[in-house]
Amino acid sequence: MAGEGNSSTSSGRFSPDEVSQNGERIYFEKLKPELENSHRGEFLVINVATEEYVVDADKLAALDKAEEKFGKGFFYIVQIGEIQKSLAGFRKKTYAWQF
Amino acid sequence: MHGNFDDFLPKIDIEVQGQGAKKTITAVIDTGNNGYLQLPYIEAFPLGLRLDGLQDTSLADGSIVQHLVCRGSVTCDGVTVTSAIDIFPKCHILIGNRLLSLLKRRAIIDVAGNYVELTESSALPTIQLGDPGEVN
Numbered sequence: 675m676a677g678e679g680n681s682s683t684s685s686g687r688f689s690p691d692e693v694s695q696n697g698e699r700i701y702f703e704k705l706k707p708e709l710e711n712s713h714r715g716e717f718l719v720i721n722v723a724t725e726e727y728v729v730d731a732d733k734l735a736a737l738d739k740a741e742e743k744f745g746k747g748f749f750y751i752v753q754i755g756e757i758q759k760s761l762a763g764f765r766k767k768t769y770a771w772q773f
Numbered sequence: 774m775h776g777n778f779d780d781f782l783p784k785i786d787i788e789v790q791g792q793g794a795k796k797t798i799t800a801v802i803d804t805g806n807n808g809y810l811q812l813p814y815i816e817a818f819p820l821g822l823r824l825d826g827l828q829d830t831s832l833a834d835g836s837i838v839q840h841l842v843c844r845g846s847v848t849c850d851g852v853t854v855t856s857a858i859d860i861f862p863k864c865h866i867l868i869g870n871r872l873l874s875l876l877k878r879r880a881i882i883d884v885a886g887n888y889v890e891l892t893e894s895s896a897l898p899t900i901q902l903g904d905p906g907e908v909n
Contacts, residue, residue, distance in 0.1 A: 690827060694839060698829070719826065732871070734809065734857045737825050737844065749826035751842055757831040 688722055688748065696722040697750020706754070714755040722750055729754070774850035776802070776889035783882045783889040787868065788848040789858070791820035800866040802880050802889070808869035809857040810847060817860040820845060828859070850891050852876050 688696065697720050705727065709718060717733045719740040720726075728743060730736035733751070740749055776785030783802045788795060789810070798816060822843035830838050843858045849868075854875040873880060878891040 693827060694829075697827075733842075734844075734855075734871070734875075737842070737857060740825075746823075747826075748824060751826045751828035753828075753830070757829050757837060 710755045720750040774891045790846040791822040793821045800868045803867040806869035809872040811859045811867040813864050
């Protein structure tokens, strides 16, 4: 599993929809169970291009870590444990880029 | 630095700068908000803020709101810091506690006295504790 490693490949070539979908997939399927035990409430920043991530209790610090490790990019961000996947497979969602 | 109340909301002027433009914006001091700065698109886009990503946030009703996360310079009371800025299609302009912490500012909000001020957090008054035995 990709972790808090070094990478110069950022998520910049992905569209917002792709960052959203891939970020959620990586978070829910690969990271959430493990990170909820050790980093609940902290901010997770995922580089969806490489599936690498950084974690910090402070969002600004997490973004700084992400930039340092992955370069400038467009990342998926979530507060660990704050969102849950709907068991019914349906969840109302509002997207920032839909006016 | 003094602010004012607007419909019982404590407000203060801040200056926000992106990669070019700079603008003075009146923001609500929201001490119940543990974030940095929240801006609506109409204020954020002209500033050319640097886009860092998108964030999923869960609301009380169980729905998810996805918003954009940017970075920019915020100046308040003569102090300039780089802050995370959460932007939404429509929202109130809010200063959260993390931005107050970055700015190293203490908020004095006296609703009854109609008084709003941000001062240096290092300028805390010394609290004089009395002898518990003297309590009447």
